[in-house]
Amino acid sequence: MWQEIITIEGPYDFDRVIERHALDPLNVVDLQHRTIKIPIVINHSRYVVEVTGIGTVEKPAFKVSGRNEKHKADQLKRISEILQWQIPLKPIHQHFQKTDLSGIFQEHYGTPLVLDFDPFSCLMKCIIHQQLNMAFAHTLTERFVKTFGTNIDDVWFYPNAETLANVTVEELRELQFSTRKAEYIIGLGKAVIDGTLNIEILARQTDDEIYRQLIKLRGIGPWTVQNFLLFGLGRANLFPTTDIGIQNALKKLYNLDRKPTVDEMERYKQMWEPYLSYAALYLWRSIE
Structure with a gap:
């Protein structure tokens, strides 16, 4: 101990x-x-x-x-x-006091960008959560981990790549995975086993290098890559403009009668660099 x-x-x-x-x-x-x-x-x-x-x-x-x-x-x-x-939060907080997000940063003062517990499990979770409401996403992930993961001292660990690669589509279908999502998650495990994907090397690569590598895998699109960069690796300057939550938060912030356009979002975010990930995080928190 x-x-x-x-x-x-x-x-x-x-x-x-x-x-x-x-x-x-x-x-x-x-x-x-x-x-x-x-x-x-x-x-x-x-x-x-x-x-x-x-x-x-x-x-x-x-x-x-x-x-x-x-x-x-x-x-x-x-x-x-x-x-x-x-990561010291004081300079980040001070940076945003000079922007349109000053009120949100005051309200959520001291909120850090915390990572998922493990990069590989983060990728698994991102794939499972795709196109699901949060309640069912948590339920499905819990079933998955408690079926194929490991419990130590009442704490659950996600399955490793070897275990995941040997899961069958039928086993995941029994947990209410769609066939396609089951294939995606199994394919992720196989990609690690056959060397197509090296999680440890990813952490040392640039955002663009990671994007080009992950986007080749079935079931991984831009949303999944951005979530992995944010919550798997903690990259500080990412702003997922296609995220519905971000769009709704900006609609509320600027009192818009519709969601902002991509051009508007590109303009807004200029003043938030180089901490776009924190802008995204605090915008999400503002509508929860």
Whole structure:
């Protein structure tokens, strides 16, 4: 058993982070005790790390603990990446105070761009969630993970590529996957196994390089790539103009009688660079 106390520069609203994670039935969150258990994979080994908020928005502090001391430094590093502790939010907040999004950034002060727990599981989730309402997307993902994933200390890990590649379309159809979506998700596993897709290399590539590689895979379109770049890798300057939520948030922000055009969105976003991902995140939060 190991434990560390971590402090970072504020603002950082940990309660907003875990409230968001609590919406997913697969996540283990205790809002009262400000705790989340995070499944992480390092060198193909699985670890559960518990993070508890013990500070404030202005002075964030966390108690981080795990049962397995092997790769402890790597576990801490990965937790920091997932929770984006290495990204100071103050200069980002100050940047947006000079823009049309100043009110939204005041309302959601200290909200970080938190990553999914694992890039490969992020891609799986993006494919599963395509063209589904959020409630059923969570239900379908929960069925999938609890059928083919691994449970450690009551925390669920998504299936690895080897497991996924050996799942059949019929097995996924029984969970209410469409045939096409079942083929897509199995194909993702096979792409990793046969070397077509290397998840670890993706993290070191540019956005354009990642786009060109992922778009070749069946079932992965621009929306999926953008979501992966945002929530799988935490790229800071992405703005998904085709996202309906973003369009609705801008319609509300500017009191439009219809959704904004692509040209209008391109014009709006110029003042938000180089933090377009944070503009997108806060716009989504503004209509939730």
